[in-house]
Structure formats: C-alpha cells, structure tokens
Amino acid sequence: MKRRILVVEDEAPIRDMITFVLEQNGFNTIEAQDYDQGIAKLIEPYPDLVLLDWMLPGGTGVKLAKKLKQHEHTRNIPIIMLTARSDEDDKVRGFEAGIDDYVTKPFSPKELIARIKAVIRRVSPTSLEETLDFQGLTLDPVAHRVSISGKSVELGPTEFRLLHFFMTHTERVYSREQLLDNVWGTNVYVEDRTVDVHIRRLRKAITGEGHENFIQTVRGSGYRFSGKIKSLI
Ligand code: CA
Numbered sequence: 001m002k003r004r005i006l007v008v009e010d011e012a013p014i015r016d017m018i019t020f021v022l023e024q025n026g027f028n029t030i031e032a033q034d035y036d037q038g039i040a041k042l043i044e045p046y047p048d049l050v051l052l053d054w055m056l057p058g059g060t061g062v063k064l065a066k067k068l069k070q071h072e073h074t075r076n077i078p079i080i081m082l083t084a085r086s087d088e089d090d091k092v093r094g095f096e097a098g099i100d101d102y103v104t105k106p107f108s109p110k111e112l113i114a115r116i117k118a119v120i121r122r123v124s125p126t127s128l129e130e131t132l133d134f135q136g137l138t139l140d141p142v143a144h145r146v147s148i149s150g151k152s153v154e155l156g157p158t159e160f161r162l163l164h165f166f167m168t169h170t171e172r173v174y175s176r177e178q179l180l181d182n183v184w185g186t187n188v189y190v191e192d193r194t195v196d197v198h199i200r201r202l203r204k205a206i207t208g209e210g211h212e213n214f215i216q217t218v219r220g221s222g223y224r225f226s227g228k229i230k231s232l233i
Helices: 011-025 035-040 059-068 090-094 109-123 155-166 176-184 192-205
Strands: 004-008 027-031 049-054 079-083 099-102 132-134 138-139 145-148 152-153 215-217 222-225
Touching: 004 011, 004 035, 004 109, 011 109, 027 035, 027 059, 035 059, 049 059, 049 109, 059 079, 059 090, 079 090, 079 109, 099 109, 132 155, 155 176, 155 192, 155 222, 176 192, 176 222, 192 215
Parallel strands: 004 027, 004 049, 049 079, 079 099
Antiparallel strands: 132 138, 138 145, 145 152, 215 222
16 A cells, blocks of 8 residues: 655755656645645544644645644644754754654755655654564565465454564564553553553464464563574572
8 A cells, every 4th residue: 555645845846856756756746735735634434644844825824733632533644844944943843843843944855755754764663564574474465465484374354463563563572551552542440450461472373483472471571673692580
C-alpha cells in the first residue's frame, strides 16, 4: 500500500517539484495551496504525513499544525515543516506546536525523501513494509508470513503482531502495559496476564532453533527481544 502525503505549499513550482519527487519515490500525494485547503484536505482517509510550508496564505503552517494536533483523528499524523527560516526561535515554536521535523529551503529531493522516511520510521516503526530478518527468523509484514531458516511458522494474529513489534523494537525492555498499548492498542482492556499467555504461545511457535530464547523475561520489568545471550543471574 502506498503512503499518502499531503503537501501544503502555496508556491506552485515548489509544490509541483515536491509532488513529482514524492510520486517518483512511491508515495501518493494530495495537494493544498493554502491554509483553508490544507484544513479541508485533512479528512478521511487521512494522509500518513503532512508536508507543511511555514508561510501560507490564510494562516501560518504553525497554526495549521496546532489545529491538526488538537484533533483526536489527526493528532498522530506526523508533520514535516518546509521553511526558509533557519532561526532557532522559529524552530522551537514549531516543535512546541508538535512538528516532527524540518526541511529548510532550498532542499534536495534526496534530502526530502530521506527526512520523510526517517519520520515515518520513527513515528510508526512497525508500519514500514520491509521484511524483517533476525538471525534466521524472518517476518514478512506484507504477506503475513513468518519463517525460521526458510521453514514456515504458524502464528496467531496476536502472536504475529507481538513478534512484529519485538523485531522492530529489539534490545529494549517493555513492560506488560507497554506491550498492551503497542500491540493490542490503547483502547482495549486486557489484563496484564494476557501478555504472558501470548508470549508463551509465541515462544512455543518459534522453538526449534533456539529463537525462543530471544524473547527474554526481565524479572520485575517485562520482556525484551534480544539476540544477546541472557545473563544467568
Ligand atoms: Ca509559502
């Protein structure tokens, strides 16, 4: 699935250049040429990211960013600000408004794409569609397939999401509560113990070549997915 980027920029040549570059790099684009259009295009299906010019007819980019961050449905859409300004105070104001990153004009297409990918990866590390590989354990998020050394592994949907989360967040301890928020979602009421049940199932499913040992219980804290051998203390 292609990611959709809303480009809010009043200068047509710059907007055209940006949309061209984005589409060449596999993104879909939505265009807006001023503040009001920017607001009007923030509807379902929501864009995955907003590229926002600082100076816009009808209202500043910062104002638009603040508005976006106020609403439940648009709050989590990452914003990259396009700006000719390099003033520190302006940047601080922007970050306070919830902007994720800046690209200062003039910028190269390569830089723009790199920044966009970095922000998407940071904001939703599990959303990138690349196949993950961890010492012989592979997970393909597009085909929904998991295998060990080429041999297919059967996982339930929760175990799949759990493994996906672990493989994109390695070497860090997560509490049961954090795992629930990230894997089950924040609006779901599930007991902490449920996590343990699914961890057990996941471990069992990937047992065979020692991959189950990657899922480590950290006493009193939670779980960690790690390729390093657990200390025996
Ligand atoms: Ca402008």
